Amino acid sequence: MGLYILCSIIFLLGVYAVTAKKNLVKIVIGLSILEYAANLLLILIGYRTNGEAPIITPASQETARFVDPIPQALIVTSIVIGLGVTAMVIALCIRLYEKYGTFDVLVIKRLRG
Amino acid sequence: MKGMSLIVKTITRLITGFIFVYGVSIVLYGHLTPGGGFAGGVILACGLILLVLAFGKETALNIVSEKAASAWDCVAALLFLFIALLGFTGGYFFRNFMNKGKPFHLISAGIPLWCNIAIGIKVGACLFLVFVVLAGFRMRDEG
């Protein structure tokens, strides 16, 4: 239960940063926080009390106490996706600075209606 | 974009080889230890980015040019797709059709070794290319 509350708090912090901040770069940081919150939830779900890392070595081959390896594969994929989106949005921010001259969201508002 | 001071350049010359070897080992042993294609590729890209930061963009682009990085990127992705399509020889797409070998050796477990190598090259080239392109922009008040 505490797990869900923790990740929801981090998620809401990310949503706050995306909606309430006026600097483009801070909005990008908020997006990253959102992604981290979802990844954190995904990997903490796979935890077992007194578990071990899910690696099969010649020394230990019993799998009964391993933590769940599926969320670990899922978050590697998810981190790569987050990396792609972050690279894309940073490139957009740089181009926006070249065109509009500022990082302020309230100024970059030519499309309306 | 200029490089950094002499101390940084000397240390970088000493260390960069080790960074590349470390990255390659994480890629190659991906089916036995944690890591694999993506993590090893990021380390390779970080080695190249260290070159850009320490020596300046032009020197690093003499070592690996933008066109070479883009070409390696596409070739590695096509290699990955080719390995997946070769699974049709075993009957299904992406099937593990290679000989599985003895466990815990380097060449074992079939497909994952070659897929890790392809992904490692692709991610390394791709992240380096993204960094070089983004570092090419200049702020308005800087030279």
Place this chain on the structure above:
Amino acid sequence: MNTNTVLPLFIAIPLGTAFLIVLLGRFREQLADLFGLTATALLTVFSLYRLGLLPQVYYMGNWPPPFGINLVSDPLSTLLLIIINGVSLLVCIYSVTYMTGYTDKPKYYSLLMLMIAGMNGVVLTGDMFNMYVFLEIGAISSYALVAFGTEDEELEASFKYLVLGSVASSFILFGIALMYSTTGTLNLADISRTTSERGLNSVMVFATGLFIGGFGLKAAMVPFHAWLPDAHPSAPAPISAMLSGVLIKALGVYALVRLFYNVIGMNSMYSGILMVLGLLSMVVGVILAVGQWDFKRLLAYHSISQMGYVVLGVGIGSPLAIAGALFHLLNHSMFKSLLFLCSGAVEYSTGTRQLKKLGGLWYKMPVTGSTCSVASLSISGVPPFNGFFSKLLIILGAVQAADRFGLWAYVIAAITVLVSFLTLVSFVKVQRYVLFGGLSEKLQKIREVPAAMCLALVVFAILCVGLGVFCPFVLNWLIYPARDVVLDKAGYISLVLVR
């Protein structure tokens, strides 16, 4: 080689073509056109080949279902595959001449191929996280394509679209994590069996709320629609046609239908939510559209409104309403893509999109003018064209549901008819300002658009008329099998798991 071997090729061909185009496109630009056209033609042929076949499952790497990722092709997937690949073929034909003014055409084709691969993957896959990965592939390519022209407004629109789309994707990932924590599996059929046996607990209901938010934003439902009126006009015209014509359907509406009917199980609460979202989108979309003076922005608001029709039909849930919704999905991709391509042709010839500066284009551009009229009549629901039949089915479905909703069913039907009337008003305005009226001084020298663009426009117009006139055949071959799959949750489970 049996008939389901073609399923992984729907994802492999566009991916391979995307990287080949970047690799070889720097030598000659015509190679990029050639690869793009060949790949989309092959995909269209494969999707038509799957038309009459039985539902099939493909196990990737021969791993059986709860462990491996499987590709499921049933009539609903086949319907969407035909829409995606057919529209992308015609858009590729159109882009051969339209994109000559933009720099770096090979990258455009590469991004378009990646978007097609992402959409094909979402429609075919039977695994929840795999659907998220392909959703992201399609969405990231579309963020880059919206910003392709790199003018001020396009960058601003792409930034807005990117931020909102990423927040929606994070909601979906959070929902997937919650769903994995209660069911313990990621396979859609396995989750479906678990919810059938155990029912929904509170964590699952919370996860479905997150999914409605996330996929509702991808489908441009009304509280989450704010990105669409900026993103769709700013993209180049063939990309606007792809975004409005297939992306919001494959990533948004298909995912909602598959999740809520086949995986989670529909009950009256979800029906009510989808109906309210659909009604809001219909009404708000068309009211905001009537007052627009920019051609593409008007079309973008109408996209919101027509997607509201589809979600309303899905929400009502009776067999007739779902058939109407799926038929309207097919029709909307035809006439909305045609309208966006016409607006692109108008912009290519005259250089402007503002309705007040255009006029009298019928005389100078006969092909564009007549196909634009066909599309306007289709979207307004005028009889022999295809929009009439699908809207009629949705209205009849609403009236038929009177035994469940009482008087509200007639209110819903009345609102639907009113929205259709307002759509007609809006498109009469478009016709009068763009096609008829006097030709202004500056536009005396314009000519018809090149042959490749005309070919795409004419084929879409023929399809609009054909889908309307041959409506019974289309319903029997394409729509009714898809509707039967949507309503049959147990059939989906037994298709994938009992093997």
